[in-house]
Amino acid sequence: MTKEIKGWHVASIFVFAFSIIISVNLVLAFNAVKTFPGLEVSNSYVASQSFDEDRATQMSLNWDVSASLEGDILTLNITKDGRPVNPVIESATFGRATNVQQDQTPVFEFDGHALRAPVDAGPGNWNLRLRARSEDGILFQQRVIVEVP
Template sequence: MTEIKGWHVFAGFASAFGIIIAVNLTLAFNAVKTFPGLEVRNSYVASQAFDADRAAQLALGWEVSATVEDNVLRLVILEDGAPIAPVIEQATFGRATSVAQDQTPEFSFDGTALVAQVDAPDGNWNLRLRLRAWGADGTLFQQRIIVGTGS
C-alpha cells in the first residue's frame, strides 16, 4: 500500500475545487448569455409616470386574452364586449427566459380577433404588447400575456 503524501492531498483538493469553479463559471456564463435584457432603461423615471399610465390604461376598459391553437395566435381585445382592433405599435411573441425564439407576429383582424401565424412548440410563451387606442388621446396600452401551448 502506498503512503499518502502532501502532493496527493494537494492534488485532491485542487481537483475538487477546480471542478466546483468550472461548474460555477459555466452556470454563470449560461445565465448571463440567456438573460433577455432590461424592461426599461431607467426604472426610477418609469416609476414616476406608472400610476398615471396605469389609470389611463384601466380607463380604456379593455379585456385582453390570447390563445394559440395549431400555430395560430388569436388575440382578442374587447371594449364594452365588442371586439376591436387597436393600433399595434409592437408585439413580440416569445419565451419568458430567452429571446432566441422571439417572433414578431403579423396580425390581421378577422372581425372577432387579431390573428397571426406563429411557430409555437409546446410550452409557456409570452405575448408582449404595446397598443395605441384609436381617437384623439391615443392612450398607450402595454401588457404581457402568458400563453400556454400544448398539453
C-alpha cells in the same frame, strides 16, 4: 491491507471537487449573461415617474386581454364588456421569456372576433410583448404569457 490516506490525497479530492463546482457555476453564469434579453427601459427612474398615471389610464380602458396558440396561429383576444376590440397594434413581439433568439414580430389581422397571426412556436413558456392604442389614443402595454403544452 488498507492504504493510508495522506494529506495530498485529501488536497487532491478538495481541488477536484471545487474545480467541478466552479466550472458548473461559470457555465451557468456565461449562459445566463449570453441569453439575457436586455433591459425593459433605459432609465427606470424616469419611467417610474409616470408609472402610476400611465397604469391608471391603461386600466380605464377596461380591456380583458389573453392570448393562445392553436397550431401555428397566435390568437390575441382583447375584449371590453364582452365585446371584441380591434386596437391599433403599434408593436408586438412574440418570443421566449428568457432569450431573444426566437423572437418574432407577428402581423395581426382582425377577423371580427379576435386578432390572429401566424407564428412559429413550440411547446413551453412564451411571451407576447404588446403595445396597442385604443380608438381614443390611449396606450396599452402588457406582457401576455402564452403557455404551450
